[in-house]
Amino acid sequence: MxxxxxxxxxxxxxxxxxxxxxxxxxxxxxxxxxxxxxxxxxxxxxxxxxxxxxxxxxxxxxxxxxxxxxxxxxxxxxxxxxxxxxxxxxxxxxxxxxxxxxxxxxxxxxxxxxxxxxxxxxxxxxxxxxxxxxxxxxxxxxxxxxxxxxxxxxxxxCSTTGVVVALKALEDRFGPLETIMCTTMQAISGAGYPGVSSLDILDNVVPHIGGEEEKIEWETAKILGGVNEDQKGFDYHASHPLKISANCNRVPVIDGHLACVSVKFSKQPAPSVEEVQKAFREFTCEAQTLGKDVCPSAPERAIVYHDAPDRPQPRLDRDLENGACVSVGRLRECNVLDVKFVTLLDNVRLGAxxxxxxxxxxxxxxxxxx
Ligand SMILES: NC(=O)c1ccc[n+]([C@@H]2O[C@H](COP(=O)([O-])OP(=O)(O)OC[C@H]3O[C@@H](n4cnc5c(N)ncnc54)[C@H](OP(=O)(O)O)[C@@H]3O)[C@@H](O)[C@H]2O)c1
CATH class of the missing domain: 3.40.50.720 (NAD(P)-binding Rossmann-like Domain)
Incomplete structure (x- = not known):
């Protein structure tokens, strides 16, 4: 202890x-x-x-x-x-x-x-x-x-963080993922202060955030991958190279990055939607198990799973767990990959x-x- x-x-x-x-x-x-x-x-x-x-x-x-x-x-x-x-x-x-x-x-x-x-x-x-x-x-x-x-x-x-927590819950339960497609809708606070000019973002969506798509694509492999046996570097998910494609958009929301994510599992037949939902609901991580004395900023729930069909939403859900969790919802089958869902995080709190x-x-x- x-x-x-x-x-x-x-x-x-x-x-x-x-x-x-x-x-x-x-x-x-x-x-x-x-x-x-x-x-x-x-x-x-x-x-x-x-x-x-x-x-x-x-x-x-x-x-x-x-x-x-x-x-x-x-x-x-x-x-x-x-x-x-x-x-x-x-x-x-x-x-x-x-x-x-x-x-x-x-x-x-x-x-x-x-x-x-x-x-x-x-x-x-x-x-x-x-x-x-x-x-x-x-x-x-x-x-x-x-x-x-x-x-x-x-x-x-910040956008990688919102996605990778959900992916970790899936890899922990079902083994390596094979393909990930994600489209983000990112808040303006992600660009710092004063950030994007109001004339560029109000009544608008900007379908480009410099360097962001590449960051999601390579950071995910470093984070989900392991550490080399000699503890002198990282394996970047080498045993199961991840195929990841990201689209990033800036939207007129102040705080809270939303991402629509589709995934294909290496394991086939793929887990059912019910099994995936259970994996999200039951996900726990080291920061939680260390306890509040040692890790007072860790969330009670690392992932908050939403049943309502129109959640998570930035304005309604970004403050959950004092902005320290990832919200997941809209889980369903995907016609092209295996399952799809939506994630949300507070980009300045858990995202930074x-x-x-x-x-x-x-x-x-x-x-x-x-
Ligand atoms: N915003 C987000 O959601 C988010 C999420 C994840 C990661 N990040 C990363 O976090 C970092 C900060 O982002 P931010 O959004 O907080 O930016 P920001 O609002 O623009 O703040 C920048 C800070 O850096 C200081 N600074 C600027 N030039 C400096 C210099 N030459 N020497 C020392 N300090 C200087 C500024 O001080 P002054 O007030 O004195 O100018 C200010 O305190 C960036 O690397 C960003 O990519 C941001």
């Missing part, structure tokens, strides 16, 4: 003023054992009190304890940074690469939402409800870079900040954060 840490662990947030950064602050301010210690953003914000510089967009108030904290530069030399047991990054990819690498080199532990290191062969790409077993490659990452403590863990693209925080909680349980 793993128990929660006795002492609080100081944490930093990079990109603390942004869309993902604000969710980090909301989640971490009341956290039982992570303690907000450093808030960092661009030089435009550095040196100013958080409440004075942030354009706060959440419908909960700015937590009192951060209002007067002075925003720092995203540097290993920022006051307090080196005392942080974890640094959560909500940085844009154009700046995340160098900053995250330099913090790792300074022996800091970085949990990133940016795409820069997701493809790195020694960096775990972890969706906390799916593949925390990939943390075993951290030791090799540290050894490869001559580090004692520092490492980077990425979480997945909440995943990083649960990942860090699991890393604490595994003794990877001290």
């Amino acid at each position: 793993v128990s929660a840490p006795q002492n609080k662990i100081k944490v930093g947030v990079l990109g603390a003023t942004g869309t993902v950064g604000q969710r980090f602050i909301e989640l971490l301010a009341p956290h039982p054992y992570f303690e907000l210690h450093v808030l960092a953003a661009s030089s435009r914000s550095a040196g100013q009190e958080y409440a004075k510089i942030v354009k706060w967009k959440l419908n909960t108030p700015i937590p009192e304890k951060v209002k007067k904290m002075v925003v720092q530069e995203c540097s290993k030399d920022a006051p307090g940074m080196k005392d942080c047991g974890v640094v959560f990054s909500g940085l844009d990819h154009d700046v995340a690469g160098d900053i995250e690498a330099s913090l790792r080199q300074a022996e800091l532990v970085v949990f990133s939402n940016a795409k820069n290191y997701r493809r790195d062969p020694i960096v775990p790409l972890v969706v906390p409800l799916v593949n925390p077993s990939h943390f075993s490659v951290i030791e090799h990452q540290r050894a490869s870079l001559g580090l004692q403590k520092g490492y980077i863990v990425c979480n997945a693209n 900040a909440t995943s990083s925080v649960i990942n860090a909680e699991i890393a604490v349980a595994k003794g990877l954060i001290v």
